[in-house]
Amino acid sequence: MFKDLDPILHSQLRLAVMSLLLSVKEAEFTFLKEKTNATAGNLSVQIQKLKEAGYIDVVKQFKDNYPQTICKITPEGVKAFDVYVKNLQTYLAK
Amino acid sequence: MNEENFDPKQSLLLIESMINRAKDKFAEDGSMYLLWGWVVFVCSLTQFVLMHFFKYPYHYIVWFASWIIVIYQLVYIRKKIKRRRVRTYTGYILGYVWLTFVIVIFLLAFLIGRLTEGDYYIHISPILLTIYGIPIFLSGIILRFKPLVVGGIGCWILSIAAMLIDNYDYQFLLIPLAMIIAWIIPGYLLRAKYKLQSQ
Numbered sequence: 001m002f003k004d005l006d007p008i009l010h011s012q013l014r015l016a017v018m019s020l021l022l023s024v025k026e027a028e029f030t031f032l033k034e035k036t037n038a039t040a041g042n043l044s045v046q047i048q049k050l051k052e053a054g055y056i057d058v059v060k061q062f063k064d065n066y067p068q069t070i071c072k073i074t075p076e077g078v079k080a081f082d083v084y085v086k087n088l089q090t091y092l093a094k
Numbered sequence: 095m096n097e098e099n100f101d102p103k104q105s106l107l108l109i110e111s112m113i114n115r116a117k118d119k120f121a122e123d124g125s126m127y128l129l130w131g132w133v134v135f136v137c138s139l140t141q142f143v144l145m146h147f148f149k150y151p152y153h154y155i156v157w158f159a160s161w162i163i164v165i166y167q168l169v170y171i172r173k174k175i176k177r178r179r180v181r182t183y184t185g186y187i188l189g190y191v192w193l194t195f196v197i198v199i200f201l202l203a204f205l206i207g208r209l210t211e212g213d214y215y216i217h218i219s220p221i222l223l224t225i226y227g228i229p230i231f232l233s234g235i236i237l238r239f240k241p242l243v244v245g246g247i248g249c250w251i252l253s254i255a256a257m258l259i260d261n262y263d264y265q266f267l268l269i270p271l272a273m274i275i276a277w278i279i280p281g282y283l284l285r286a287k288y289k290l291q292s293q
Contacts, residue, residue: 005102012100012108019112024182027116031179035115063176085109091102 005091008053009084013038013046018081021056021073029069047071055080116180122188122237124284126167131277133163138269146263188236195229219265223253223272230276241283245276 009015016036021027033043047069050056055077059070073081100108137156144153202221210217231246233239252268259265 010100010105015105015108016112019109020116023113023116024180025186026181028179035112085106088102088105092106 004087006080006084006087008049008055009080011046013042014050015084017043017046017050017071018055018073018077021071022078022081026070026072029071032071050077053080116182122239122284123288124281127277127281127284129163129167131273131281133160135270135273135278138266138273142263142266142270145266184236188233191229191232191236195225198225198228216262219262219268220253220256223249223256223268226272226276227253230280234280239280239284239287241280242276245280248272248275 009018013036016038017032020032020035029040029043029047032038032047033040036043038046047056047058051058055074057072057074059072061068061070137160140156141153144150144156202225206218206221227246227249229246230242230249234242234244234246249272252272256265256268259268
């Protein structure tokens with residue numbers, strides 16, 4: 001149906017993650033999980049897909065012996081998001 | 095979240111709601127403004143009393159107390175960073191605004207004696223008031239919090255007012271006054287806003 005829409009972004013959870021990361025400098029996995037109400041398993045799969053597309057950077061590190069995943073949007077991610085929103089607008093204008 | 099069948103309208107709504115959710119926490123609870131506002135208020139007033147009424151030559155010694163507060167502040171910031179799960183642009187920029195302020199104040203402490211050839215007390219009050227206004231004004235703009243903007247402008251007005259006061263000791267009294275209008279009052283207002291929001 002929506003052929004021109006980036007399939008990576010046209011998915012509720014991935015789009016939610018991208019929208020959150022667009023508004024902040026960087027966020028921890030737990031923050032994204034809380035805001036999207038997603039399960040940890042599903043969220044990490046979608047984050048992996050966004051990472052593979054080059055839309056986000058994922059840094060895994062240890063803080064006080066606990067693993068910590070920090071996500072951050074990349075310039076390519078911002079560009080893709082911008083194109084996606086523009087395409088949405090043309091669909092809505094039709 | 096449902097992955098299938100979601101149309102452009104829903105997409106836009108989702109984007110909007112997520113952007114709002116990322117921003118829904120007002121990050122500043124005002125504690126830093128209150129802590130430093132009161133510390134500088136008490137120290138500057140004590141210094142004035144020692145200087146004016148007791149003619150104590152080492153009146154600036156009261157400022158050594160602020161070193162204890164600096165240590166406390168560093169521990170507090172470390173704790174806050176540990177608890178932080180998200181880094182906002184607002185917080186990031188504000189951090190650097192305050193770092194710049196601290197650097198300028200330290201540079202000034204070293205430079206003012208030489209720049210003014212020892213007569214630093216003639217210039218110190220208006221210069222300090224001008225500099226105090228900068229981070230307060232910028233914080234107000236960045237946080238979109240009017241009392242801080244007003245407080246910052248208030249500091250600058252006081253720096254001009256200092257020129258009209260001939261007695262340098264009395265000029266010095268403008269510093270605790272600036273603390274009240276620029277740090278302490280906005281600090282309590284920030285705290286009230288933060289509490290209201292976290293309810």
